[in-house]
Amino acid sequence: MNYRTYNAEDFLFDESFRQWTSGTSPQATTFWEQWLTQNPDRADIVRQAQELVRALNEHYRDDATDARFTSELNRLMQLAAERRDAEVEPPVIPLQQPSWWRWVAAASISIVVGLGIWFYSSTLFPKAIPDSYAHLTKTAPIPLQEKVNTSNHTMNVLLGDGSLITLRPKSRLSYPKQFSKTSRTVYLNGEAFFDVVRNPAKPFLIYANQTVTKVLGTSFLVRAFEEEKAVTVTVRTGRVSVYTKQDFEKAQKSGLRRIEGIILTPNQQMTYNLNDGRLQKALVEKPTALIPESVSHEQVFEDTPVAKVFATVEQTYGVKLIYNEGDLSACLVNLTFLNENLLERLDIICETIGASYEVLDGQIVINSKGCK
Incomplete structure (x- = not known):
């Protein structure tokens, strides 16, 4: 079998590869470690596939049978292929019933792990200033982990609640391994498509370049590069509320339940101009059908x-x-x-x-x- 031609999802279907990654077969471990030694140029794609397998195993727990594993992957890959034929930018994974495996349907998009995080953090992004991504993540109330997309492809990030983030190139996302009991807060510098699992008891908050986007469960795009002078939020499905960070935090401190912001529904877009501090709502240029x-x-x-x-x-x-x-x-x-x-x-x-x-x-x- 020509493993040289495998991509990340091909490795997922290989039983011996999964056994090696899961540590359940000494024979598989011997084979794959030897193969990797002989093919060092494939190390990146192997690491990507291993990350996917570990995430799948974590969610399946004791019910990760090979039959179920393969059946689910076949079905989801077929759905992904159908969507690729029909979709236009940005790539969107439709929000169906909340389920951890929705992210696998996008496995055909290259998932590149940021191996040069520490190097790029000192050269590509500005030093911490008040309200900046660096400052917010450094002063977050709970420990965060970070994904940085230094590739030319999108990167999929699966959060602990099952929400899927499609991180665009030159973008970074910080988030806790486990969310708090009252909210789900992440921090973005760049552009990402969010497919958020619905949970009315725990609002999902995205801090991005002087704005806060609040949702209960929906799919939408946020573009907030710190070097740009505007933030845009575009809604695909559901309902989103967007606030200036200043107004949002002022309302929280005062105990206000109702906060003045911009409410967006499907095919609507908000633009926040950092120069004049205005939130403006508009229809997207090319509205798409919900179904x-x-x-x-x-x-x-x-x-x-x-x-x-x-x-x-x-x-x-x-x-x-x-x-x-x-x-x-x-x-x-x-x-x-x-x-x-x-x-x-x-x-x-x-x-x-x-x-x-x-x-x-x-x-x-x-x-x-x-x-x-």
């Missing part, structure tokens, strides 16, 4: 009230449409949709009923005098 399959099949509306068509659009994209339902009560439409994006669908609807629309504060306002 991609819903826009890949033909949708036919025959003599359908336009309000019902708008409701379908809202449900498909998670975007709020604001309009006067009374004015549009007499509008019946005959439409067929297939593969059109959100704005193209709105163009078709509005042209049909003689209306127009505009995007305001992350929402879409329909302007119409009604139908006669």
Whole structure:
């Protein structure tokens, strides 16, 4: 067998490799240690695969049978392949039922372990200043561990609660091995996609370049490089609240339950300008369907009230449409949709009923005098 061609997920399917990593077979240990000695250039990919196996074993515990292991991996790799064919940037792992193994579906994306952390920490990132990533992580109330992506590929980080972080190149993330009893707090310098396991009892907090993003369970992208003058948070699914760090901590100290911030829903984006300290909400440039399959099949509306068509659009994209339902009560439409994006669908609807629309504060306002 040509192990030279193996990538990280290929090693996962190899029983003897798993036995070596788990320390359950002396024969496997002898073989793989000898093979690694003969193939030192494959050391990095082997270490990546071993990290994945250990994480899987940790979650499976005593139920890590080879049959279940292989069955789960086959199914998840198939899902990952299907998603790769359908997805566009950023790579997103849909949030289904909370489960530790959702991260394995992204194993086809190279998971590169940052071996040069200490070297890069002194050359790529600035010294600690108040509210900086370095200062926040140094003064965190509990010990943290860090992942640094010094590669040109994304890196997947599995947290103790089962949440998955896809860390982009030149980015770093600090987080505790085990979260506290009341919250789940991480620190980001760079860009990462978060797929957070839902837990209303323990809010998930991301500190990133003078902002705090608070979620209960959802998927979203945060871009917060300290050398840049803006922070952006883009929501894929669920609901996210974004605050300035100053406002968030002031409210915490005063005991306020309600904090003024920006609430984002699917396909909305927040931009925080560090120069003027303003939080601005907008619609993402290319809204995506919450369930991609819903826009890949033909949708036919025959003599359908336009309000019902708008409701379908809202449900498909998670975007709020604001309009006067009374004015549009007499509008019946005959439409067929297939593969059109959100704005193209709105163009078709509005042209049909003689209306127009505009995007305001992350929402879409329909302007119409009604139908006669």
